[in-house]
Amino acid sequence: MSSFWRGSLVGGIGVVVGLPLLVQVIWSFAFRWYFPDLLPSEWGLHAWRYVFSDSSRVGEALLTSLGIGLAVSLLSIGIGMPAARALALHDFPGKGLVEWLLLVPIVVPGVVATMGIHLVFIHLRVADTSLGVVLVHLIPAVPYMILVMVSVFANYDTALEETARTLGANAVRVFWFVTLPAILPGLLVATLFTFLISWSQYVTTLLIGGGRVITLSMLLFPLIGGSNNATAAAISLVFVAPALLALGFTARSLAKGPSVLGGLGRP
Amino acid sequence: MGRPEWWERLKILLMLLPALLVLVGLFSGGLVVGLGQSLGYLPAAGLHSVTLQHYVDLLVEDAFWQSLWVTFSLAFTSTLLSTLVAVPCAFLLRDTFRGSRLVNFLFQVPIPIPHLVVAFGVVTLVAQSGMLARLLASLGWLSEPSQFPALVFDRAGVAIQLVYLWKEIPFIGLVVLAVLQNVGPDYEALAQTLGATRWQRFRHVLLPLILPAILSTSMIVFAFVFASYEIPLLLGVRFPTPLPVWSIQLYRDPDLSLRPGAMAIGVLLTLFSILWLVAYRRLMRYALRASGGR
Numbered sequence A: 001m002s003s004f005w006r007g008s009l010v011g012g013i014g015v016v017v018g019l020p021l022l023v024q025v026i027w028s029f030a031f032r033w034y035f036p037d038l039l040p041s042e043w044g045l046h047a048w049r050y051v052f053s054d055s056s057r058v059g060e061a062l063l064t065s066l067g068i069g070l071a072v073s074l075l076s077i078g079i080g081m082p083a084a085r086a087l088a089l090h091d092f093p094g095k096g097l098v099e100w101l102l103l104v105p106i107v108v109p110g111v112v113a114t115m116g117i118h119l120v121f122i123h124l125r126v127a128d129t130s131l132g133v134v135l136v137h138l139i140p141a142v143p144y145m146i147l148v149m150v151s152v153f154a155n156y157d158t159a160l161e162e163t164a165r166t167l168g169a170n171a172v173r174v175f176w177f178v179t180l181p182a183i184l185p186g187l188l189v190a191t192l193f194t195f196l197i198s199w200s201q202y203v204t205t206l207l208i209g210g211g212r213v214i215t216l217s218m219l220l221f222p223l224i225g226g227s228n229n230a231t232a233a234a235i236s237l238v239f240v241a242p243a244l245l246a247l248g249f250t251a252r253s254l255a256k257g258p259s260v261l262g263g264l265g266r267p
Numbered sequence B: 001m002g003r004p005e006w007w008e009r010l011k012i013l014l015m016l017l018p019a020l021l022v023l024v025g026l027f028s029g030g031l032v033v034g035l036g037q038s039l040g041y042l043p044a045a046g047l048h049s050v051t052l053q054h055y056v057d058l059l060v061e062d063a064f065w066q067s068l069w070v071t072f073s074l075a076f077t078s079t080l081l082s083t084l085v086a087v088p089c090a091f092l093l094r095d096t097f098r099g100s101r102l103v104n105f106l107f108q109v110p111i112p113i114p115h116l117v118v119a120f121g122v123v124t125l126v127a128q129s130g131m132l133a134r135l136l137a138s139l140g141w142l143s144e145p146s147q148f149p150a151l152v153f154d155r156a157g158v159a160i161q162l163v164y165l166w167k168e169i170p171f172i173g174l175v176v177l178a179v180l181q182n183v184g185p186d187y188e189a190l191a192q193t194l195g196a197t198r199w200q201r202f203r204h205v206l207l208p209l210i211l212p213a214i215l216s217t218s219m220i221v222f223a224f225v226f227a228s229y230e231i232p233l234l235l236g237v238r239f240p241t242p243l244p245v246w247s248i249q250l251y252r253d254p255d256l257s258l259r260p261g262a263m264a265i266g267v268l269l270t271l272f273s274i275l276w277l278v279a280y281r282r283l284m285r286y287a288l289r290a291s292g293g294r
Helices: A003-028 A046-051 A058-089 A095-107 A111-124 A130-154 A159-166 A171-200 A203-209 A216-223 A229-254 A260-264 B005-038 B053-059 B062-094 B100-108 B115-126 B131-138 B158-183 B186-193 B198-226 B230-235 B243-252 B256-291
Strands: A030-032
Touching: A003 A030, A003 A046, A003 A229, A003 B100, A003 B115, A003 B158, A030 A229, A046 A229, A058 A095, A058 A130, A058 A171, A058 A216, A058 A229, A058 B005, A095 A130, A095 B005, A095 B198, A111 A130, A111 A203, A111 B005, A111 B243, A111 B256, A130 A171, A130 A203, A130 B005, A159 A171, A171 A216, A171 A229, A203 A216, A203 B243, A216 A229, A216 B115, A229 B100, A229 B115, B005 B256, B053 B256, B062 B100, B062 B158, B062 B198, B062 B243, B062 B256, B100 B158, B115 B131, B115 B158, B115 B230, B158 B198, B158 B230, B186 B198, B198 B256, B230 B243, B243 B256
Parallel strands: none
Antiparallel strands: none
16 A cells, blocks of 8 residues: 555544544534534634533533443442353353343343333332432443453463462452452453443433433433534533543553454444 | 362352343343333233234334334444445554554544434534535535535435444444454465465455454444434434334323333334344354355
């Protein structure tokens, strides 16, 4: 490939990837921006001022999204890590069935399950609550955590744990000083992306939260395609921030080899 | 180790139990309750009898089949287009060149970005008064926003396709790229020494190796798009309504008697997903055999 084509490739991918994000940055600082102007005729901070005001409820929604996301990712670690270890390091009857069960939520639409859960949650009085939303977010989050951690545990050698145990370490110390440091890089990335799964949910939050649990996606959704692009853009940029942080985080491990995110993708 | 076997078994069961509670208890449990409601069993709305009427009502309606077709073609086109762009991208990104690390990074950017953010970005770019129309206007090619084609809320769903392409090309491409990198250049070099042409090296060496990755990722994309609600609702056609949108709109209606119908649409959506999955597995096995893989 000639250097001209390579340059075009780099530039082309850069434009295609960057444009939908860049245009939102410009919109968030636009005060007047009418057709056919290529840039705003008047710039302003009113959208950002609105976002940081109490009346926008962005701060409140940000805390709700953060709280739900943290709860989902911590619960996913607790639920997913032992299961991933069992699947990667042990053979047991029914293993094939469990592996199959993990793939089902990825392929089978969650619509019916979520609606069915809603009815049960109404009876259990967790519908319209953050707890209910956390529980329903676990459905896409836990299989993801398990699938990533299975590949982490598949390259994990248990011999060190045996050695530590022979030397008198108890289960807690073995986990803290031997297991955790070995799986930490994979675990951190899996946790980050599990958080993002919860953070990005819309329809599950809408159905189970019943419009009472207001996350950032709840605020952003009705603004898209509306008349106030500046506000929508500012909220959208707040909403995308953790994803950009995750990219920055994984970019450092990019130095070790390209396509680290290869196995981490979700459609 | 002197631990008895039953103890090991119990330990494994305990390790799996919380995950099984989520997968079976929540997901499958929800499916079963949803199925019950689709059959008309909804005590909260005073409905106790079990009936197939809600399915019959749907299946005799033209609107249902039109919606199914819209949902299917949306998923099919976006999967096909994403795959067709993703595979060549993976091949381009395989080589190391000046700036290849930057391109690799850029290619991964869409992976964690939420669909809603992409949807908004696409609207501001391709709406009739969007950036693209403004660019054409500044070149003097049009003077009114209405002269720009309606790409949002159009019948073809161009804006929807763009959102999915932006998100799913890297998803498929990165998995294929990972396989290509694991394969390395050795097989191709060997085939070349044996006199294989460029096309033969692709067709008989690389394609069988990357085909499982292409088929499994594109299947996941298809299933995802087929069942997704937000993007068609935000950017899509109003009629025929895609099945997930229709189902959730009925479910959110204050009239509880519409819920069994909403559930029936959801169950049919699920059945069709499983049908595609089975067909896909058949196709995958056939394609692998035909391409000379396992």
